[in-house]
Amino acid sequence: MVKAACHCTAVRFEVDPPKEVFDCNCTICRRLGAIWAYYRGGGLRMLTPPDATFAYSWDEKAIGMHHCRTCGCTTHLQALDVANQPIFGLNARLIPTLDPSSVRLRQLDNSHTGWFWTKSADPPVPSKHPMMPMPGPDDWR
Numbered sequence: 485m486v487k488a489a490c491h492c493t494a495v496r497f498e499v500d501p502p503k504e505v506f507d508c509n510c511t512i513c514r515r516l517g518a519i520w521a522y523y524r525g526g527g528l529r530m531l532t533p534p535d536a537t538f539a540y541s542w543d544e545k546a547i548g549m550h551h552c553r554t555c556g557c558t559t560h561l562q563a564l565d566v567a568n569q570p571i572f573g574l575n576a577r578l579i580p581t582l583d584p585s586s587v588r589l590r591q592l593d594n595s596h597t598g599w600f601w602t603k604s605a606d607p608p609v610p611s612k613h614p615m616m617p618m619p620g621p622d623d624w625r
Contacts, residue, residue, distance in 0.1 A: 485529075486501050487579070488574060488578040488579040488580075495552045497559075499579065502522075502582070507601075509591070510595055520573045521574045523573075530560075530571060538551055539551075546563065547564060592609050593609065593611050
């Protein structure tokens, strides 16, 4: 296990080092700048009380994007529409010892644009989300 923490260390985790991470280009992930490491069924343990973060959710309120109450860092994401859902996405940028060259970078094309700030050796993963119209000059998305 390795350590992960927000900038002020008020929110801390122990995690198995990820083998792959995901850059999602949807409207929220693009703004957050998070690179997501997904954990299902273990490998991620939050060491601080859950109230150390606050969650932002939108639209159908299915996912909560958690942020540190002190420094504001995006820490993790969690399903809100499933009872007792464990944390399943950690912002991998919180893992100070993670060498980016040691993990596979996957890109999730949830904006349907193919545009990413990262570079990956793999083609983008197609989105399962419905297509939105492309942003125009007066669009803030």
